[in-house]
Amino acid sequence: MKKNILDFTKDELEEEISPKFRAKQIYQWIYQKYVDNFDNMSNLPKELRIKLKENYEIYIPKILKVEKSIDGSKKYLFELKDGHTVESVLLPMKKEERDENGDIIRHTRFTVCVSSQIGCKVGCAFCLTAKGGFIRNLTAGEIVSQVLAIKKDNDIASNRRVNIVYMGMGEPLDNLDNVAKAVKIFSDENGLSISPRRQTISTSGLAPKIKKLGEKKLGVLLAISLHAVDDKLREELMPINKAYNIESIIQAVKEFPIDLRKRVMFEYLIIKNVNDDLKSAKKLVKLLNGIKAKVNLILFNPYPGSQFDRPDIETVNRFQKYLLEKGVLCTVRESKGLDISAACGQLKEIEVKSGNTV
Numbered sequence: 426m427k428k429n430i431l432d433f434t435k436d437e438l439e440e441e442i443s444p445k446f447r448a449k450q451i452y453q454w455i456y457q458k459y460v461d462n463f464d465n466m467s468n469l470p471k472e473l474r475i476k477l478k479e480n481y482e483i484y485i486p487k488i489l490k491v492e493k494s495i496d497g498s499k500k501y502l503f504e505l506k507d508g509h510t511v512e513s514v515l516l517p518m519k520k521e522e523r524d525e526n527g528d529i530i531r532h533t534r535f536t537v538c539v540s541s542q543i544g545c546k547v548g549c550a551f552c553l554t555a556k557g558g559f560i561r562n563l564t565a566g567e568i569v570s571q572v573l574a575i576k577k578d579n580d581i582a583s584n585r586r587v588n589i590v591y592m593g594m595g596e597p598l599d600n601l602d603n604v605a606k607a608v609k610i611f612s613d614e615n616g617l618s619i620s621p622r623r624q625t626i627s628t629s630g631l632a633p634k635i636k637k638l639g640e641k642k643l644g645v646l647l648a649i650s651l652h653a654v655d656d657k658l659r660e661e662l663m664p665i666n667k668a669y670n671i672e673s674i675i676q677a678v679k680e681f682p683i684d685l686r687k688r689v690m691f692e693y694l695i696i697k698n699v700n701d702d703l704k705s706a707k708k709l710v711k712l713l714n715g716i717k718a719k720v721n722l723i724l725f726n727p728y729p730g731s732q733f734d735r736p737d738i739e740t741v742n743r744f745q746k747y748l749l750e751k752g753v754l755c756t757v758r759e760s761k762g763l764d765i766s767a768a769c770g771q772l773k774e775i776e777v778k779s780g781n782t783v
């Protein structure tokens with residue numbers, strides 16, 4: 426069977442192909458010129474192209490469906506080789522900055538929210554991805570090609586850097602080896618050139634894996650899905666807390682190497698009448714004491730059949746105000762793509778009958 430060339434870091438490709446500099450050229454063709462077949466790699470010798478064609482493929486998943494939200498975000502449904510599907514979301518964020526003359530310049534920053542698994546084993550009570558169970562890990566190439574396909578589909582210039590958040594389907598640290606590989610492939614300067622500092626890995630708190638991720642010294646940013654400040658409630662919402670409680674997560678975060686200019690993000694999903702009170706906010710402040718943290722409040726996004734309710738914005742604002750008053754950096758996450766079910770926790774696998782698109 427042919428190997429997917431997108432699964433290889435440049436170092437690995439240099440081991441496979443000689444002379445080594447050809448790996449760099451292949452990377453440029455695929456990730457910077459968006460070329461998806463070896464025949465068009467015109468600066469490679471013909472024999473090499475033949476050899477490549479015999480042994481490798483450039484496998485980019487098929488786009489089955491694109492849904493555009495009124496807020497500009499787009500949800501992609503991809504079909505993988507084995508017929509399973511994953512979703513990814515393109516989030517354009519408008520930024521305003523002043524140039525040296527003080528004039529306002531507006532530009533759009535793109536963030537791609539990628540999936541790391543088909544389904545998820547963690548089984549959080551509030552998450553739609555969890556409902557379908559776990560199917561399999563994605564390979565590094567399957568993670569990377571979500572971004573490649575989206576950049577291509579939107580004509581995003583190859584030198585336009587995007588941000589990556591590993592916040593789609595799946596628990597990235599449960600697929601650590603492939604995610605770590607994807608981080609490296611994304612950041613290669615002959616490829617997409619997305620610095621690890623623009624890549625955020627979000628985890629439900631697999632404490633030993635946070636440690637392992639830290640040991641890899643990739644330089645990525647870390648986000649922790651905390652969502653509750655006492656173990657009893659957290660266990661109800663996130664069964665993984667029975668294995669790794671809040672204390673063990675906080676300890677792992679304290680040991681995690683992070684760029685001095687950056688902060689660890691704590692995601693706090695606010696669910697109406699569950700964890701939205703100021704007593705929880707107070708406990709949260711205490712918990713984060715001594716950590717360079719920022720809190721990102723997420724409003725629960727409902728889906729058909731969900732057992733929880735979305736909080737009112739006033740409750741969320743009150744929670745945020747309390748944290749800010751106590752000196753904790755805190756933002757409220759804009760729910761992008763709510764109208765197309767592309768918001769946090771709303772991504773899921775879709776059954777594709779062969780030959781039919783959804």
Ligand code: SAH
Pocket residue numbers: 551552553591592593594595596597627628629649650692694723724725726727768769770771
């Ligand atoms: N598995 C990882 C990353 C994917 S989920 C993790 O849990 O961190 C990305 C974020 O969406 C997490 O913070 C998750 O808790 C949150 N989320 C899950 N379901 C949600 C829902 N229904 N509404 C809002 N956020 C949700």
Ligand code: SF4
Pocket residue numbers: 545546547548549552553554555593594595596628629650770
């Ligand atoms: Fe998995 Fe994250 Fe959903 Fe929990 S919130 S089930 S860890 S994807």
